[in-house]
Every structure is written in structure tokens, then in C-alpha cells.
Amino acid sequence: MRRREFVAGVGAMALAARARAAALPAAPLGSDDRPSRIAGPAGAHAANGGGSAPAPPLGSDDRPSRIAGPAGARAANGGGSAPAPRHWAWVHGDAARSPDEWRRQFARLRAAGLQGVLASGGDTAALSAAARGEGLAFQRWTWALNRSGDAWVKQNRPQWFTVSREGRSSLEHPPYVGYYQWLCPTRPEVRAYVAGKMAEIARDPAVDGVHLDYIRHCDVILPVALWPKYGLVQDHELAPFDFCYCDACRDGFRGRTGRDPAKLGDPSADAEWRRFREEAVTDLVREVAAAVRAAGKPVTAAVFPTPSIARRLVRQAWDEWPLDAVFPMAYHGFYREPVEWIATATREGLAKVGDRFPLHAGLYLPDLPPDALGRAVRLAMGAGAAGVSLFELDGLTDAHIAAFAAALSG
Ligand SMILES: [Zn+2]
Numbered sequence: 385m386r387r388r389e390f391v392a393g394v395g396a397m398a399l400a401a402r403a404r405a406a407a408l409p410a411a412p413l414g415s416d417d418r419p420s421r422i423a424g425p426a427g428a429h430a431a432n433g434g435g436s437a438p439a440p441p442l443g444s445d446d447r448p449s450r451i452a453g454p455a456g457a458r459a460a461n462g463g464g465s466a467p468a469p470r471h472w473a474w475v476h477g478d479a480a481r482s483p484d485e486w487r488r489q490f491a492r493l494r495a496a497g498l499q500g501v502l503a504s505g506g507d508t509a510a511l512s513a514a515a516r517g518e519g520l521a522f523q524r525w526t527w528a529l530n531r532s533g534d535a536w537v538k539q540n541r542p543q544w545f546t547v548s549r550e551g552r553s554s555l556e557h558p559p560y561v562g563y564y565q566w567l568c569p570t571r572p573e574v575r576a577y578v579a580g581k582m583a584e585i586a587r588d589p590a591v592d593g594v595h596l597d598y599i600r601h602c603d604v605i606l607p608v609a610l611w612p613k614y615g616l617v618q619d620h621e622l623a624p625f626d627f628c629y630c631d632a633c634r635d636g637f638r639g640r641t642g643r644d645p646a647k648l649g650d651p652s653a654d655a656e657w658r659r660f661r662e663e664a665v666t667d668l669v670r671e672v673a674a675a676v677r678a679a680g681k682p683v684t685a686a687v688f689p690t691p692s693i694a695r696r697l698v699r700q701a702w703d704e705w706p707l708d709a710v711f712p713m714a715y716h717g718f719y720r721e722p723v724e725w726i727a728t729a730t731r732e733g734l735a736k737v738g739d740r741f742p743l744h745a746g747l748y749l750p751d752l753p754p755d756a757l758g759r760a761v762r763l764a765m766g767a768g769a770a771g772v773s774l775f776e777l778d779g780l781t782d783a784h785i786a787a788f789a790a791a792l793s794g
Pocket residue numbers: 546547568569570571628629630631632633634
């Protein structure tokens with residue numbers, strides 16, 4: 385998969401940061417000229433009644449986790465009985481690094497207390513060897529429904545792409561950004577195709593698990609901090625960004641309810657129509673999970689920050705999915721929220737998923753200077769997260785590493 389960013393795209397954070405600066409002048413802002421990944425995943429101290437008491441080592445609870453699966457656990461720890469990784473980093477694997485340099489970078493992560501990487505692009509075997517060589521679990525970070533990087537499907541199956549309420553294909557008229565080209569999960573053949581692709585990745589012995597990204601519909605509403613970038617006020621669902629009204633979706637919904645979604649007065653007010661699209665994504669996740677597990681690997685996903693936001697913005701009912709672990713992108717800056725919101729979001733997610741699968745809070749480094757990162761880690765863990773995941777390796781300074789390690793040591 386090519387190196388790509390969330391809908392905000394390269395440079396978007398500078399704009400988003402300006403918007404935030406206007407709204408939240410006191411908020412500490414990170415280095416905001418980094419590529420963003422959004423629209424496109426209170427500490428132990430707080431939980432223990434204050435910041436002064438020694439906290440237990442973060443991640444010391446025994447929440448069951450199947451995240452790395454047997455292969456990952458062995459790879460990361462040298463034995464099948466070791467605990468699953470808790471702390472992860474997203475890694476753009478297509479960065480120009482020699483095998484030695486990858487190894488050095490992964491050693492940095494390991495020394496800081498991270499235990500796994502979620503890597504996109506690059507050479508799977510080489511990246512995996514470097515990660516495992518440093519004791520890290522290696523999951524492949526991959527795009528599920530956004531298939532802009534899939535030349536075959538774009539060439540051969542254009543009818544599989546989603547259609548907006550305006551009747552425009554996301555293949556020919558991608559919304560927001562040129563790479564927003566999405567397959568429609570309502571189509572059984574799409575679900576089978578994507579599941580097959582994920583199974584292919586899972587069968588690679590170099591891979592300890594499959595990490596799904598873009599496992600959702602296009603953002604019908606962007607996170608609020610991104611509205612200025614696109615000159616939009618998305619206080620309701622706008623037709624150009626509302627998907628999917630393809631023939632399969634219209635026929636399927638008509639068959640279920642007798643109504644044509646293209647002829648609803650206010651589609652956003654129709655609970656069944658919203659639910660229909662959430663269930664299509666969930667059905668896909670079920671098929672993907674079955675296919676990946678048939679290859680003996682766990683399946684994880686990067687998702688929007690809370691179940692309610694995920695449903696409202698991108699039709700993602702992730703608390704209903706059969707995952708081995710979830711990585712909600714608790715990117716507070718995109719929602720113009722303070723860092724404390726990371727705990728709020730984590731709690732909301734955990735209230736829904738319970739102990740069905742572990743939750744690892746995704747933390748967005750450009751909005752987290754080192755001190756704030758330490759606080760964010762404590763907030764997430766104090767709220768009950770099984771661990772965190774840092775976006776992403778290239779934004780992780782030595783000062784971040786030190787702050788992260790200090791937060792883990794209490
Ligand atoms: Zn459709």
C-alpha cells in the first residue's frame with residue numbers, strides 16, 4: 385500500500401491547528417505541519433486518586449488479550465506463554481531506511497516500552513525481520529475499503545465503488561481528496577474480495593496479525609477541526625459526502641424496508657437507513673475476521689475515537705465487531721478537545737466493548753508534545769485501556785520516547 389494519509393492529507397494539520405488555535409488559545413499545540421491521518425486511530429494516577437502515589441506499572445492488569453495471537457506472542461517474546469503486546473506504534477514502512485536503520489528504530493521503540501508495530505507499505509519480510517529481531521510483534525497495517533491503491537479493482541470492477549447521494553461514484557469523483565475511492569461493503573462480492581485480500585496478508589508467515597484501516601464508509605461529516613480546510617460547515621449530512629446509494633444499497637434497503645434511500649426526504653433522520661450501512665460494514669468485518677483467523681492470525685482495527693462518533697461520522701459500529709483488539713484514534717485535536725478527552729473517549733469505548741476485546745488508545749503525536757504524551761498515556765491507561773498506540777514512528781522524538789518510558793514506569 386502506498387504511503388497515504390487520512391483525508392486531511394499532507395499539510396492539513398497546519399490548517400487544522402490554526403482553527404484550533406483560534407478556538408483554544410491556551411491549548412498546547414504540537415508541531416502541526418505533519419501529515420495527518422485522521423479522516424482517515426487519566427492515568428493510572430488519576431484512577432488511583434492522585435498524581436503523587438506510585439502507580440502500578442501500566443498495563444499490569446490481566447485483561448485478556450489475543451491481540452498478537454500465538455505467532456505474535458512467540459515472535460515478540462520468544463515463547464508462547466508470554467503476554468500479548470500492549471503498546472504499539474504505527475509505522476510507515478515505505479520510508480527509505482536500510483535494514484540496519486529499521487532495526488535501530490525498532491530497538492528505540494522496544495527500549496521505550498513499546499511491544500509491537502503496525503506497519504504499512506515497504507517490504508514485509510524485511511520489516512518483519514527487523515521488528516521481530518528487536519522483540520516486537522509485527523502486524524500489517526492495511527487499507528480495507530478505501531482501495532485507491534488497488535489498481536486491479538479500479539480497472540476491473542468500477543461498479544463496486546460507492547456512490548454518493550448525488551449519484552456520483554467515489555471512483556470517478558472522490559470526495560474531499562483524490563484518494564477517497566471506496567468499495568461498497570453491501571456487495572457480497574466486495575466482502576469476499578476484501579476478505580480474500582486480508583487472508584492473503586494473514587497467510588504470510590512474516591505477519592503476526594492484520595490491522596485494518598479505512599474499514600468504514602467515507603466521512604459523511606469530518607472531525608470539526610478539519611472543516612476549515614475544506615471550507616465546509618458540516619453541521620448536518622451533506623449529499624456529496626453521504627454514501628452509499630449504489631444499486632446494491634438501494635435494492636437491498638428497498639428489499640428490507642420498501643423504501644428507496646435515494647428518495648428519502650432526510651436520509652440522516654432515517655435510523656434504519658443509518659443502521660443498514662453500519663451493518664454492511666460490520667458484515668464485512670465478520671467475513672474479514674473469519675478469513676484472517678482461518679490463517680491463524682488475529683485481526684485488529686484502527687477506528688474513529690468512540691462508538692458514537694464512529695457511527696455518526698463514518699458508519700462504523702466498531703463495538704459490535706468481532707475483533708481481537710481495537711485501536712480507537714483518540715485524536716483529541718481533531719475534535720477540538722483537551723487532552724483529558726482521551727480518558728473520556730477511552731471510557732466510552734470500554735463501556736461498550738467490555739472485556740470482549742482489548743482497547744488500545746491511539747495517540748496523535750503532532751498534538752502531543754512530550755509532556756502531553758506522558759499525560760495522555762496516563763489518561764488512557766487510567767481509563768482502562770489495555771495499552772496505547774502512537775501515530776507514528778516518524779513523529780516520535782527522543783523526548784517523546786523519554787516521556788513515554790517515564791509514563792510507563794509510573
Ligand atoms: Zn453501496
